[in-house]
Amino acid sequence: MIKIIDLKKTxxxxxxxxxxxxxxxxGKITVIIGRSGEGKSVLIxxxxxxxxxxxxxxxxxxxxxxxxxxxxxxxxLKRFGMLFQGAALxxxxxxxxxxxxxxxxxxxxxxxxxxxTVSEKLNRVGLHGVEEMMPSDLSGGMKKRVGLARAxxxxxxxxxxxxxxxxLDPVMSDSVGTLILxxxxxxQTTYAVITHDITLTYKIADKIAMLHEGRIIAEGTVDEMKAxxxxxxxxxxxxxxxxxxxxx
Amino acid sequence: xxxxxxxxxxxxxGGFVTTAGRITMLxxxxxxxxxxxxxxxxxxxxxxxxxGVQSLFVVxxxxxxxxxVLALQGYNALKRFGAESLVGPTVAxxxxxxxxxxxxxxxxxxxxxxxxxxxxxxxRVTEQIDALFTMGVNPVKYLVSPRVIAGICMFPLLTVIxxxxxxxxxxxxxxxxxxxxQGVYIGRTIDFVQINDIFTGLTKSLMxxxxxxxxACYYGFYTTGGAEGVGRAATSSVVLSSxxxxxxxxxxxxxxx
Numbered sequence: 341m342i343k344i345i346d347l348k349k350t351x352x353x354x355x356x357x358x359x360x361x362x363x364x365x366x367g368k369i370t371v372i373i374g375r376s377g378e379g380k381s382v383l384i385x386x387x388x389x390x391x392x393x394x395x396x397x398x399x400x401x402x403x404x405x406x407x408x409x410x411x412x413x414x415x416x417l418k419r420f421g422m423l424f425q426g427a428a429l430x431x432x433x434x435x436x437x438x439x440x441x442x443x444x445x446x447x448x449x450x451x452x453x454x455x456x457t458v459s460e461k462l463n464r465v466g467l468h469g470v471e472e473m474m475p476s477d478l479s480g481g482m483k484k485r486v487g488l489a490r491a492x493x494x495x496x497x498x499x500x501x502x503x504x505x506x507x508l509d510p511v512m513s514d515s516v517g518t519l520i521l522x523x524x525x526x527x528q529t530t531y532a533v534i535t536h537d538i539t540l541t542y543k544i545a546d547k548i549a550m551l552h553e554g555r556i557i558a559e560g561t562v563d564e565m566k567a568x569x570x571x572x573x574x575x576x577x578x579x580x581x582x583x584x585x586x587x588x
Numbered sequence: 589x590x591x592x593x594x595x596x597x598x599x600x601x602g603g604f605v606t607t608a609g610r611i612t613m614l615x616x617x618x619x620x621x622x623x624x625x626x627x628x629x630x631x632x633x634x635x636x637x638x639x640g641v642q643s644l645f646v647v648x649x650x651x652x653x654x655x656x657v658l659a660l661q662g663y664n665a666l667k668r669f670g671a672e673s674l675v676g677p678t679v680a681x682x683x684x685x686x687x688x689x690x691x692x693x694x695x696x697x698x699x700x701x702x703x704x705x706x707x708x709x710x711x712r713v714t715e716q717i718d719a720l721f722t723m724g725v726n727p728v729k730y731l732v733s734p735r736v737i738a739g740i741c742m743f744p745l746l747t748v749i750x751x752x753x754x755x756x757x758x759x760x761x762x763x764x765x766x767x768x769x770q771g772v773y774i775g776r777t778i779d780f781v782q783i784n785d786i787f788t789g790l791t792k793s794l795m796x797x798x799x800x801x802x803x804a805c806y807y808g809f810y811t812t813g814g815a816e817g818v819g820r821a822a823t824s825s826v827v828l829s830s831x832x833x834x835x836x837x838x839x840x841x842x843x844x845x
């Protein structure tokens with residue numbers, strides 16, 4: 341569905357992405373793992389258009405996202421959803437206004453219909469009766485759920501997740517993992533998740549890709565990655581300080 | 589030592605040129621998106637309420653005391669020449685041509701400009717602006733254009749209020765406190781103040797509205813560095829806006845003289 345071809349990006353003379361090649365398959369959950377600071381967020385921001393690459397292409401259904409005009413790209417964005425690390429809910433809006441925001445901006449739906457869809461999506465992520473609450477009144481886990489409801493409210497074809505379990509306790513992390521699995525199965529949407537949470541990765545991934553030193557150094561199913569003899573992959577999956585990955 | 593100083597100078601000049609260029613670009617996009625449908629009337633009215641209505645108290649207070657002190661000092665100075673009757677025109681002309689727009693600009697910059705920079709800066713560091721973009725909503729159109737339009741609309745209105753309240757303050761001190769004849773005070777004021785004086789001040793206030801909101805949005809929009817960056821954005825926004833207001837006031841005064 342999305343094909344990333346030889347993507348390169350440099351910040352302040354530091355090569356963050358050094359020729360990333362990756363395919364995100366339709367209807368599957370692809371998890372991109374890697375250490376903090378390896379460029380996972382940079383990669384996902386390129387997919388959603390927040391950053392422009394120095395070179396390389398991102399193909400979405402034969403369209404090169406990196407070479408599109410702004411107006412065309414905005415149309416494509418309606419087919420995407422994104423859950424940010426901190427949920428990125430609008431402080432000045434209620435939960436219902438946050439979730440209904442894309443509908444209000446891009447559809448002709450009446451307020452009552454928007455509210456109905458909002459409640460339905462909130463129920464899907466396990467939240468009830470929170471429509472009038474403000475983001476500041478929500479716990480970290482609830483914010484992520486509201487963020488996910490907002491990400492799927494336009495019924496997108498692909499949803500990107502930026503560190504969905506960062507800052508959550510293990511129980512809530514597992515709950516978010518279950519939610520990702522349930523919504524993906526129910527909506528048959530393509531999910532791309534970036535994380536360094538190995539427990540979550542094993543729970544949700546159809547395919548794992550490991551980003552290291554600006555490149556995808558290994559990819560495969562959970563079992564294939566577990567059986568990998570790449571020492572970098574093994575060290576990361578086993579969470580060891582000793583090994584080829586340097587600890588600064 | 590010389591090399592270091594030159595390098596530092598180069599960095600400062602480079603930084604200034606970059607900032608000026610980015611503000612100009614932002615102004616360009618703001619103008620473009622202000623006219624691209626659908627126009628965000630709700631956002632514009634919300635910002636007009638924030639910039640205008642919520643600044644009323646501070647501009648009334650500023651205008652009143654400025655008019656009062658102008659009358660007091662003007663009286664003390666003009667009395668030496670036996671020209672107490674010119675206190676009214678002195679207050680009215682000063683308020684209409686200079687102090688009304690400049691003080692309104694500085695006060696609203698301190699209140700609304702810093703708040704705008706802080707709000708947008710917080711939205712930037714918490715990825716809310718990125719979220720807008722990913723939802724196919726242009727952040728400049730949604731956040732910046734309504735604020736700049738509100739600033740351009742509300743600054744002249746606030747200036748009219750400051751001018752009026754300042755003249756009332758001057759009248760209270762001049763007539764009620766210092767005993768200048770009421771008829772002379774009002775008559776002389778009407779004789780000396782022309783409609784052109786008021787329009788001069790209002791033209792300036794339009795520019796100050798643009799400067800304040802555009803600079804605040806620029807610093808907020810391009811905030812980096814977390815909470816510290818947000819604080820820095822608010823401070824930089826107030827400092828640059830205030831300096832630009834004072835510099836552009838002189839330039840516009842000399843052009844309109």
